[in-house]
Amino acid sequence: MLSIRNLHASVEAKQILKGLDLEVKAGEVHAIMGPNGSGKSTLGNVLAGREAYEVTAGEVLLDGKDLLELSPEDRAREGVFLAFQYPVEIPGVSNINFLKTALNEVRAYKGLPPLEAKEFLNKVKERQKLVEFDAKLANRSLNEGFSGGEKKRNEIFQLAMLEPKLAILDETDSGLDIDALRIVARGVNQLRSKDNAFIVITHYQRLLDYIVPDFVHVLYNGRIVRSGTKELALELEEKGYDWIKETVDAEGAV
Amino acid sequence: MLDEVATDIMITQVSDSLYTQLIKTYGGNLPSSEPHSLDEIRKQAFERFKSTGFPTVKQEDWKYTNVQPLVNRQHYALDTETLSAAIAIDKAIIPGLDAYRVVMVDGKYNADLSTAKDIPGLSVMPIDQAFERLCFAKYFSEYADKTDNPFVALNTALFTSGLFIEVGKNCQLQKPVHVIHVASASKPSFTQVRNLYVMSTFAEAEIIESFITNEGAAHSLNNTVSEIVVRENAKLQHYYLQVAGSQGNYLNHTEVYQEKHSLYNNYNCSFPGAAFIRNNINVRLGDSEVESHLYGVTLTADNQLVDNHTIVDHRKPHCESYEWYKNITQDTSTAVFNGKIFVRPDAQKTNAFQQNNNMLIGEKSAVYTKPQLEIFADDVKCSHGCTIGQFDNEALFYLQARGISEAQARVLLVHAFAFDVTSRFANAIVREYVEHLVEQGLKAG
Numbered sequence: 001m002l003s004i005r006n007l008h009a010s011v012e013a014k015q016i017l018k019g020l021d022l023e024v025k026a027g028e029v030h031a032i033m034g035p036n037g038s039g040k041s042t043l044g045n046v047l048a049g050r051e052a053y054e055v056t057a058g059e060v061l062l063d064g065k066d067l068l069e070l071s072p073e074d075r076a077r078e079g080v081f082l083a084f085q086y087p088v089e090i091p092g093v094s095n096i097n098f099l100k101t102a103l104n105e106v107r108a109y110k111g112l113p114p115l116e117a118k119e120f121l122n123k124v125k126e127r128q129k130l131v132e133f134d135a136k137l138a139n140r141s142l143n144e145g146f147s148g149g150e151k152k153r154n155e156i157f158q159l160a161m162l163e164p165k166l167a168i169l170d171e172t173d174s175g176l177d178i179d180a181l182r183i184v185a186r187g188v189n190q191l192r193s194k195d196n197a198f199i200v201i202t203h204y205q206r207l208l209d210y211i212v213p214d215f216v217h218v219l220y221n222g223r224i225v226r227s228g229t230k231e232l233a234l235e236l237e238e239k240g241y242d243w244i245k246e247t248v249d250a251e252g253a254v
Numbered sequence: 255m256l257d258e259v260a261t262d263i264m265i266t267q268v269s270d271s272l273y274t275q276l277i278k279t280y281g282g283n284l285p286s287s288e289p290h291s292l293d294e295i296r297k298q299a300f301e302r303f304k305s306t307g308f309p310t311v312k313q314e315d316w317k318y319t320n321v322q323p324l325v326n327r328q329h330y331a332l333d334t335e336t337l338s339a340a341i342a343i344d345k346a347i348i349p350g351l352d353a354y355r356v357v358m359v360d361g362k363y364n365a366d367l368s369t370a371k372d373i374p375g376l377s378v379m380p381i382d383q384a385f386e387r388l389c390f391a392k393y394f395s396e397y398a399d400k401t402d403n404p405f406v407a408l409n410t411a412l413f414t415s416g417l418f419i420e421v422g423k424n425c426q427l428q429k430p431v432h433v434i435h436v437a438s439a440s441k442p443s444f445t446q447v448r449n450l451y452v453m454s455t456f457a458e459a460e461i462i463e464s465f466i467t468n469e470g471a472a473h474s475l476n477n478t479v480s481e482i483v484v485r486e487n488a489k490l491q492h493y494y495l496q497v498a499g500s501q502g503n504y505l506n507h508t509e510v511y512q513e514k515h516s517l518y519n520n521y522n523c524s525f526p527g528a529a530f531i532r533n534n535i536n537v538r539l540g541d542s543e544v545e546s547h548l549y550g551v552t553l554t555a556d557n558q559l560v561d562n563h564t565i566v567d568h569r570k571p572h573c574e575s576y577e578w579y580k581n582i583t584q585d586t587s588t589a590v591f592n593g594k595i596f597v598r599p600d601a602q603k604t605n606a607f608q609q610n611n612n613m614l615i616g617e618k619s620a621v622y623t624k625p626q627l628e629i630f631a632d633d634v635k636c637s638h639g640c641t642i643g644q645f646d647n648e649a650l651f652y653l654q655a656r657g658i659s660e661a662q663a664r665v666l667l668v669h670a671f672a673f674d675v676t677s678r679f680a681n682a683i684v685r686e687y688v689e690h691l692v693e694q695g696l697k698a699g
């Protein structure tokens with residue numbers, strides 16, 4: 001589904017991603033872990049098409065299509081969804097209106113007619129339940145005055161509404177208490193299917209107890225330096241990021 | 255010092271051709287009609303105008319709004335006998351609005367196109383037919399002419415047309431009155447229109463005014479003065495919808511006087527089109543327990559200038575005023591906001607709020623904003639603030655990342671920006687119309 005090859009990206013003339021490779025197949029969940037500042041969010045932003053990030057080399061294909069050629073909105077319409085590490089507050093734009101606009105633009109791109117008001121509302125209701133997102137929040141301005149946890153849950157609610165092919169969750173677990181974490185994880189697990197894929201970016205192993213990944217990768221200094229199965233996450237948890245840093249830096253020194 | 259001032263005026267007088275034209279045409283020859291009590295008012299007003307001339311940017315109130323090019327470079331016809339050119343009012347139609355309609359063509363009441371007739375409690379007529387009315391004698395030039403706006407003096411001296419509306423005691427109008435001002439003259443013209451609206455005690459009404467330009471109309475300079483009296487316990491919702499074409503240049507002075515326990519809400523909306531717009535909206539809270547709301551949405555484009563000057567004048571205790579203006583500037587346009595709030599010594603327990611927010615979209619657009627609070631009472635709550643910002647790129651990206659096109663995302667963000675104001679519109683149909691005009695007026699980024 002997604003294939004990233006030799007991806008180099010910089011922001012403000014600073015090289016952040018330095019040759020990243022990743023293959024994600026439909027039906028898989030990949031976890032990306034790594035110390036702060038290693039480039040995890042940069043990867044998410046580059047995939048979603050944020051302007052400030054400049055790709056200097058490499059390629060990204062989504063089902064064979066060159067993703068880097070597309071505008072952010074077309075990437076979303078092709079099925080890429082980034083759950084933001086820091087969701088933006090937009091006063092005056094109602095959550096529901098925003099979702100309806102987004103959903104219908106994605107549908108229009110696929111040649112589908114807009115959802116009937118009733119269908120849309122049914123879907124809202126059903127998906128709200130799935131991620132236990134408070135109906136009151138859905139009617140408020142987009143993320144305005146939401147707590148950190150509410151914002152993260154809203155990301156998952158949007159994910160559930162838009163049903164993307166490839167979802168990238170950027171530290172969706174940070175700022176969530178254990179109950180909220182369970183709810184979010186349950187939502188994600190129910191949305192998993194053989195046709196979609198998830199990239200779960202996280203700093204902590206904790207989330208991976210609930211969203212069990214097929215693969216775990218460690219990102220350090222702009223590159224994936226280790227890949228393995230979920231046991232790698234446990235090892236990381238036990239030995240800490242210093243272990244990665246030391247071994248990788250030692251390899252580099254050789 | 256005095257000499258200097260005099261010299262200044264001399265220069266102004268010599269340089270502006272409209273001034274010379276007006277003095278030549280009307281000096282000793284002012285419009286006159288029954289009752290002759292008006293003659294003296296006109297004479298004094300003309301003297302006032304003669305001594306000040308047209309304002310220059312040296313005057314604080316006109317610092318960013320230069321009328322000199324308008325009064326210098328163009329020769330105007332002063333009396334536009336409207337030839338019966340086909341007048342189209344479709345540009346003013348508000349979808350879904352059911353209203354009593356009044357059409358004013360170059361300031362003159364057009365009976366054929368107007369439908370606000372024979373409605374119980376509602377009197378609508380050309381202003382010159384109202385000269386004999388008691389309330390005309392009582393209110394005409396009573397408030398507007400106390401200001402130092404030279405355009406008011408000029409208007410008082412020379413106007414010959416305009417609109418008179420009176421909503422009778424206890425009358426609650428079933429439908430809004432939609433006044434459509436059409437600029438139609440085929441030669442460059444200077445029009446002066448004078449309106450007087452009186453809301454009798456316990457009356458309730460909605461007046462919606464649209465400004466449009468007829469197909470093929472020439473450049474025009476329109477100097478309109480509206481005097482509005484909202485009597486005890488009366489309520490008026492008043493909308494200005496400025497959708498004229500680029501030939502249009504407007505000076506609109508609105509002077510509102512409110513009596514006890516009255517409500518006046520003004521919604522002042524300007525859109526891309528008219529090259530030059532200067533609104534003065536002054537609200538005098540003349541008694542206690544008065545409530546006034548001034549809302550503004552200005553969306554500018556091209557090289558437009560829209561200047562909104564407001565005065566909220568708290569004269570008595572226990573009154574509330576609430577003012578919120580939003581400007582969105584594109585291209586090389588300019589928006590000016592100047593909001594004065596006076597709280598006079600008598601006006602204890604005043605509650606006054608003012609906010610002005612600006613969104614500069616055009617990198618070469620400009621915004622000048624100035625709140626001015628003058629508070630002479632001690633037990634009052636007053637707040638004001640202004641902000642200037644651009645598109646929030648984070649928000650734009652967030653919306654795009656959900657599949658919303660950049661153009662649509664911009665529309666959403668501008669709606670969101672205007673929301674504090676549009677959400678206060680009492681009339682949902684007008685609100686929808688205004689939101690649509692905002693959408694239409696936004697250029698693809």
Ligand SMILES: Nc1ncnc2c1ncn2[C@@H]1O[C@H](COP(=O)(O)OP(=O)(O)O)[C@@H](O)[C@H]1O
Nearest residue numbers: 011012016035036037038039040041042043052
């Ligand atoms: N918009 C930006 N402007 C400047 N520096 C940035 C920006 N985004 C990320 N960086 C820098 O890039 C590096 C990687 O950041 P990020 O991808 O956020 O790491 P992570 O998510 O793994 O913590 C950091 O050094 C960070 O300071």
Ligand SMILES: [Mg+2]
Nearest residue numbers: 040041085171
């Ligand atoms: Mg991060």
